[in-house]
Amino acid sequence: MTLQWGYKQAFLRCALLFVVGVVLQIAFGDFSNRFLRQPWGLIFAINYLYLLIVIYVQSDKWKWMRQIYDHHAMISTLSSMVILTIIFGLTRQDPDTEGIVGMLGFSRMTSSWSFNILLVYFMTALGVNVVQDLHRWRQRRLAAILSHIAVFTILCVGTFGSAGKERVTITTSLDKAAHIGRDKAGNSMELPFAITLKEFTMEEYPAKLYILDTKTEQSSKEYLLVEEEGLTQEIDGWRVEVIKSLDMAGAIPGQAEFREMKHVGAAPAVYVKAENLKSGQKYEGWVSCGSHIFEPSFLRLGERYAVAMPRREAKRYLSRIVVIDSEGESHRFNVEVNHPATLGSWKIYQVGYDTARGRWSTHSVLECVRDGWYPVTHCALWLTLLAGVVMFLTAGGRKVAKSKRETKKQPLTNAKSVTKHRKEGKR
Amino acid sequence: MSWNELIYYAIASILCWVAGAVMAFKSQKRWHAAALSITGSVIFFAYIIGMWIALERPPMRTMGETRLWYSFFLSVAGVVVYLRWRYKWILSFGTMMSVVFICINLFKPEIHSKTLMPALQSPWFVPHVIVYMFAYAMMGAVTLFALYLWLRKSPKLASDEELRVCDNLVRIGWSFLTLGMVMGALWAKQAWGDYWTWDPKETWAAATWLSYLLYLHMRPHVKDQNLNFALLLFSFLLLQMCWYGINYLPSAQGASVHVY
Numbered sequence A: 001m002t003l004q005w006g007y008k009q010a011f012l013r014c015a016l017l018f019v020v021g022v023v024l025q026i027a028f029g030d031f032s033n034r035f036l037r038q039p040w041g042l043i044f045a046i047n048y049l050y051l052l053i054v055i056y057v058q059s060d061k062w063k064w065m066r067q068i069y070d071h072h073a074m075i076s077t078l079s080s081m082v083i084l085t086i087i088f089g090l091t092r093q094d095p096d097t098e099g100i101v102g103m104l105g106f107s108r109m110t111s112s113w114s115f116n117i118l119l120v121y122f123m124t125a126l127g128v129n130v131v132q133d134l135h136r137w138r139q140r141r142l143a144a145i146l147s148h149i150a151v152f153t154i155l156c157v158g159t160f161g162s163a164g165k166e167r168v169t170i171t172t173s174l175d176k177a178a179h180i181g182r183d184k185a186g187n188s189m190e191l192p193f194a195i196t197l198k199e200f201t202m203e204e205y206p207a208k209l210y211i212l213d214t215k216t217e218q219s220s221k222e223y224l225l226v227e228e229e230g231l232t233q234e235i236d237g238w239r240v241e242v243i244k245s246l247d248m249a250g251a252i253p254g255q256a257e258f259r260e261m262k263h264v265g266a267a268p269a270v271y272v273k274a275e276n277l278k279s280g281q282k283y284e285g286w287v288s289c290g291s292h293i294f295e296p297s298f299l300r301l302g303e304r305y306a307v308a309m310p311r312r313e314a315k316r317y318l319s320r321i322v323v324i325d326s327e328g329e330s331h332r333f334n335v336e337v338n339h340p341a342t343l344g345s346w347k348i349y350q351v352g353y354d355t356a357r358g359r360w361s362t363h364s365v366l367e368c369v370r371d372g373w374y375p376v377t378h379c380a381l382w383l384t385l386l387a388g389v390v391m392f393l394t395a396g397g398r399k400v401a402k403s404k405r406e407t408k409k410q411p412l413t414n415a416k417s418v419t420k421h422r423k424e425g426k427r
Numbered sequence B: 001m002s003w004n005e006l007i008y009y010a011i012a013s014i015l016c017w018v019a020g021a022v023m024a025f026k027s028q029k030r031w032h033a034a035a036l037s038i039t040g041s042v043i044f045f046a047y048i049i050g051m052w053i054a055l056e057r058p059p060m061r062t063m064g065e066t067r068l069w070y071s072f073f074l075s076v077a078g079v080v081v082y083l084r085w086r087y088k089w090i091l092s093f094g095t096m097m098s099v100v101f102i103c104i105n106l107f108k109p110e111i112h113s114k115t116l117m118p119a120l121q122s123p124w125f126v127p128h129v130i131v132y133m134f135a136y137a138m139m140g141a142v143t144l145f146a147l148y149l150w151l152r153k154s155p156k157l158a159s160d161e162e163l164r165v166c167d168n169l170v171r172i173g174w175s176f177l178t179l180g181m182v183m184g185a186l187w188a189k190q191a192w193g194d195y196w197t198w199d200p201k202e203t204w205a206a207a208t209w210l211s212y213l214l215y216l217h218m219r220p221h222v223k224d225q226n227l228n229f230a231l232l233l234f235s236f237l238l239l240q241m242c243w244y245g246i247n248y249l250p251s252a253q254g255a256s257v258h259v260y
Helices: A005-028 A041-057 A071-090 A099-104 A106-111 A113-135 A139-164 A376-393 A397-409 A411-426 B003-026 B030-055 B064-085 B089-107 B126-149 B160-192 B200-218 B227-243
Strands: A165-173 A176-183 A187-204 A210-213 A232-234 A238-249 A258-260 A267-278 A282-288 A297-300 A304-308 A315-324 A330-336 A340-342 A346-353 A363-370
Touching: A005 A071, A005 A099, A005 A113, A041 A113, A071 A106, A071 A113, A071 B064, A071 B200, A099 A106, A106 A113, A106 A315, A139 A376, A165 A187, A187 A363, A210 A232, A238 A282, A238 A304, A258 B064, A258 B126, A267 A297, A267 B064, A282 A297, A282 A397, A315 A340, A315 A363, A330 A340, A330 A346, A346 B160, A363 A376, A376 B160, B003 B030, B003 B089, B030 B064, B030 B089, B064 B089, B064 B126, B064 B160, B126 B160, B126 B227, B160 B200, B160 B227, B200 B227
Parallel strands: none
Antiparallel strands: A165 A176, A165 A363, A176 A187, A187 A315, A210 A304, A232 A238, A238 A258, A238 A267, A267 A282, A297 A304, A315 A330, A340 A346, A346 A363
C-alpha cells in the first residue's frame, strides 16, 4: 500500500502535534484548564467558533487552511484519537506513576498535553466540517450532519465548560445544618445553601448464607437466600436449612441466642441447621452478620467450615433533606441514587452513608454539582440519540439512491441493472 | 426458571434457527426462513423473560446474562438484515454465533443473584444494555462477513455490493453503539453527576466507537480492501476489550465502576 502525499502530510501534522505535546508536558508538567473558568470558558468558546467560521471562509484562498479539515485531516486525527484512547485504556490512571509513562503524561491522560492538543485538533477539524455541513446542507447526509453537530457540541462543551463545573461533597448529620463541603482536591468549599439531614432510610435485600472455608477464607459460590423460614439449600456438600429468621435481632452479651430486638443497632439473625451430606454430621445454631453494636455470629461446622452471613446488600437508600437557600427559603427533598434533587443550577446527589452502621447510619454523604452548560450538553446528547436513530433508518439507503441515479443517467443499461440486483437478491 | 432449563430452550431455539438458515437457501419465499428463525428467537426470548421473572430484575447484570441477550439479538439482527436486504448467508452466520455464545453459557454456568445495586435501578438500564448488545451483535455479524470476504480464495477482491453490505451493517452497528453510549452518559449524569468519567469501560467504549467511526470515514476514500478489513477486525477486538476484556486487564483492575 502506498500512502498518498495528502495522508503523509496529515499524519505528520498529528505526529508533530504529539511531539509538541510531549515537549510541553516535560517543560510545564500537566495541562490545566483552570484558565477556562467562567466567564472565560464562554468567551473562549465564542471566539473559537468565530475562528472556525474564518478558517472555513478563508480556506478557498489558503490551501493550508483547507488541509486542516479535509478528509486526510479527518482520517489522521481520528486515527490519532483511536491510538491515544487505546494507550489511555492500557495505562493505569494513577497520578503518582513515575518513569516514561508518567513523564509523557499517559498515566494522567486527561491532563496530558498530547491528548488535549490532539483532541482540540480533532474538534477543530470536525468543527470546520460542521460549518461546511451547515453552509452546504445536503438532506442526503442528514445522519452524518446531525452526528457531526452533536459530537462537536459535546466536545466543545467538554473543552470549554468542564473547568466551570463545581463539585462539592458534603457529609450531613441528622438534624445538623451543613453548608461546607470539599472539592475533589480536598479543599474546603462553601455552598450557597445549607443542608439538613432529616432522615436516612435504607431498604436491604434478604440475608444470604454461605459456607465459609476458614482455612482458605473462601466462601462458597452458591448461597441460600433467606427469604422465608423453612428454606433448604445444598451448598458445597452441606444441606442448610433456615429454621427461624429474625429481621431485627440482638444477642445478650455472653449468650449465643439471638432475640427479637427492635431498636437501633439491631441485626438480622437466622437459626440454621446444617447437615454434611457425606458423613451425616449435624450442626445447628445462630448466624448473624452483626451490626455496629453486635458482633457477627457464625455456625461452626467442625474444624474447617462455618456457615456465615455477610452484611446485607442495600436495595435502595434515601435521604430526606431540608435545604435553606441564600434567600432563606426552605426546600424539602428526597434524594436517592438515580434521583438527584434540583435547586436552581445545582443538583444534589446521594453518594454514600456510614457503611459501618449501614441502615442505622446517622450520616449521609451528598454531592452538590453545578454545571452551567448542562442544558447545552443535554440537548447535544439528545441530538446524538436522534442522529443515531436517523443513521439506523437511513443505513442501506445509498444502494437505492444509486440505482435511481443509474436509472436516470443510463436508460439503456437500466434493464441490466435491475436484473443484476434481482439476481443478487436471490443469492 | 433457572440456568438448568437453558439447555431445553437452547436446543429448541437452535433447531429453529438452523432450519431457518437452511430454508433461506432452499425456499424461494423469504417468509419461510424468517418465520422459522423468528420462532427460534421467540423461544429464546421466552427463556430470558422467564429468568427476568425468576430473578425479579432484568437479567442484564452479569457477563453470562449479557451473553443471553447477545445470542438473542444476533438471531434478531440476522432476521432483520435478511428481511431488509435478502442476504441469505446472514441467517447461518447469526445462528453460528448465537450457538457459540449459548455454548459458553452452558459450559460455564453462573450463579444468579437477585440483587441489583441501587445505581443499576434506573429506567436507562434496560435500553442501555439492550442497545449495546444489539450493536455488538451487528458488529459480530459484520466481522464474520468481512473475514469471509478477506480470506476466501476466489474471487480475491470483494465486489462493491459486498462492501456495501459491510458498510451498511457497520453503519447500523455504529448507530446503536452511539445510542448505547449516549444512554449511558445520560444515565451517568442522573446517577453520579457526570456524563463521562473516563472509567476503563468508558475509555474502551470510546476507542471502539472511534475505531468504527474511522472505518466509516476511510471507506469512501481508502480503496485498499486489506486495510479496511484489518480495521474492521481490529475494531471488533477493541469491542471485545470493552465488553469483557477489561475484567482481565491489569490497568483496569479495581478502577472501574462497571464491574457487577
